[in-house]
Amino acid sequence: MYSKSHVEALYRSAMRKKMDVVTVFVSLSWLLLWLCPLKVSSEMYSSMSRLEKLVAVEEKLVEMSKEFLKEEKHRLQSLESFVETAEQQLQMSMNKSMSLVHHPVGAYLLVKRLSSDWLQQVKSVYQPLTDYVNRYNSEYHGQLPTAEDAHWSAHAILRLQEVYQLDIRNIISGQMELGLKTNDNVSASAEQNALRLKRGDVFEIAKGAYRNNDYSSAIKWLNESLQMMEEEEEPVKNKETPAEGDALQYLGYSLYKMFRSRIGNSISEVESHIRISQQAWLHDKDDEVVARVSRRIGLFTGLNTSPTSTELLQVLNYGLGGQYEPHHDYMTAEEKMWGTILGNRMATFLLYLNGVTAGGATVFPVVNVTVPVVKNAGLLFMDLLRSGRGDENSLHAGCPVVIGSKWIANKWIHEGGNEFRRKCGLNPNE
Ligand SMILES: O=C(O)CCC(=O)C(=O)O
Numbered sequence: 044m045y046s047k048s049h050v051e052a053l054y055r056s057a058m059r060k061k062m063d064v065v066t067v068f069v070s071l072s073w074l075l076l077w078l079c080p081l082k083v084s085s086e087m088y089s090s091m092s093r094l095e096k097l098v099a100v101e102e103k104l105v106e107m108s109k110e111f112l113k114e115e116k117h118r119l120q121s122l123e124s125f126v127e128t129a130e131q132q133l134q135m136s137m138n139k140s141m142s143l144v145h146h147p148v149g150a151y152l153l154v155k156r157l158s159s160d161w162l163q164q165v166k167s168v169y170q171p172l173t174d175y176v177n178r179y180n181s182e183y184h185g186q187l188p189t190a191e192d193a194h195w196s197a198h199a200i201l202r203l204q205e206v207y208q209l210d211i212r213n214i215i216s217g218q219m220e221l222g223l224k225t226n227d228n229v230s231a232s233a234e235q236n237a238l239r240l241k242r243g244d245v246f247e248i249a250k251g252a253y254r255n256n257d258y259s260s261a262i263k264w265l266n267e268s269l270q271m272m273e274e275e276e277e278p279v280k281n282k283e284t285p286a287e288g289d290a291l292q293y294l295g296y297s298l299y300k301m302f303r304s305r306i307g308n309s310i311s312e313v314e315s316h317i318r319i320s321q322q323a324w325l326h327d328k329d330d331e332v333v334a335r336v337s338r339r340i341g342l343f344t345g346l347n348t349s350p351t352s353t354e355l356l357q358v359l360n361y362g363l364g365g366q367y368e369p370h371h372d373y374m375t376a377e378e379k380m381w382g383t384i385l386g387n388r389m390a391t392f393l394l395y396l397n398g399v400t401a402g403g404a405t406v407f408p409v410v411n412v413t414v415p416v417v418k419n420a421g422l423l424f425m426d427l428l429r430s431g432r433g434d435e436n437s438l439h440a441g442c443p444v445v446i447g448s449k450w451i452a453n454k455w456i457h458e459g460g461n462e463f464r465r466k467c468g469l470n471p472n473e
Pocket residue numbers: 367372403404405406439440441442451453
């Protein structure tokens with residue numbers, strides 16, 4: 044879990060002291076296109092590009108539903124006029140002195156209505172409904188996010204609120220001011236309305252925090268949801284509604300659990316979502332541009348970046364609230380992943396393939412440095428000391444993306460083949 048005390052405090056102070064970013068202008072936007080047809084098997088929330096595809100899915104759903112509603116209106120109108128006619132005939136049939144049933148045509152019409160017309164009418168209502176449901180189930184199968192996606196999307200809001208200390212009220216009222224460019228065709232207030240959270244959403248987010256054992260966030264969101272319920276309810280009654288009862292129950296449990304965790308000094312075991320992203324690995328031989336990127340990194344760093352000294356180019360897209368918790372890129376002796384020929388990761392070259400509107404900086408908590416996401420910029424840092432020991436100062440994290448889609452590419456340069464390019468020094472601590 045990323046702890047507030049660790050990264051966040053350092054992140055804040057680091058904001059003041061920005062590192063010089065080594066900027067390498069490389070045109071990598073094609074990589075994004077290249078990645079599009081890639082099949083990714085895991086969740087939707089973990090990649091912004093997958094989330095973007097949902098817009099098209101909902102567009103199709105709206106179209107299908109509008110079509111259904113249009114036809115349904117016609118059908119209901121025709122059902123209405125059928126029922127009206129039947130009612131008129133029925134009234135005439137109930138007339139004791141001159142019942143329509145006694146007339147051969149009247150009798151025929153009654154029998155026909157009851158033997159087939161009613162059935163047809165009932166079917167005409169039932170069939171399109173089942174078609175609508177079936178189409179929803181078959182055409183959209185696998186394209187829709189799951190309850191787990193919804194859970195983690197809510198979790199992203201919690202994380203962003205906590206890391207950046209956002210005002211919960213502003214989030215709820217759709218006023219999360221993060222420099223999101225207002226769409227020219229949509230007024231600011233309409234956009235704010237569209238981003239407003241309903242009390243049910245607020246309660247869901249609170250429950251998500253509770254499920255993650257994040258009781259202090261749960262309490263904050265539950266209080267907000269209770270307040271919203273109070274404001275929205277009719278002022279007549281003093282009794283709590285079922286929803287309020289639920290929220291109060293959660294609040295009680297949260298308060299109790301937070302109290303207990305403090306007493307026992309067992310800080311809540313929040314499920315750690317170390318990295319939220321989708322990734323792909325590109326070979327130099329996949330395309331001349333990939334090979335060119337490797338060559339340029341070699342020229343820039345003076346290190347050997349041939350395929351025998353590096354890993355493939357890793358391209359990744361972060362998801363909603365996507366982040367990467369503090370870590371080292373090098374492996375420890377126990378982890379030993381690459382064998383003696385390739386050796387450990389010696390240097391990381393990180394390319395920012397696009398800019399984001401808010402959040403997403405790479406932070407180095409030990410040395411107190413923050414590197415903002417700048418499109419086409421490259422960041423180089425050494426993972427190992429000259430002695431080959433892991434450099435503790437290289438501890439770094441990708442901060443949660445608040446708004447935007449963060450695409451990066453990593454090139455890891457290894458020790459193997461670089462023995463004479465970056466030689467050992469005399470001081471083992473260097
Ligand atoms: O996204 C970032 O800023 C950091 C990424 C990173 O550390 C990694 O991929 O190893």
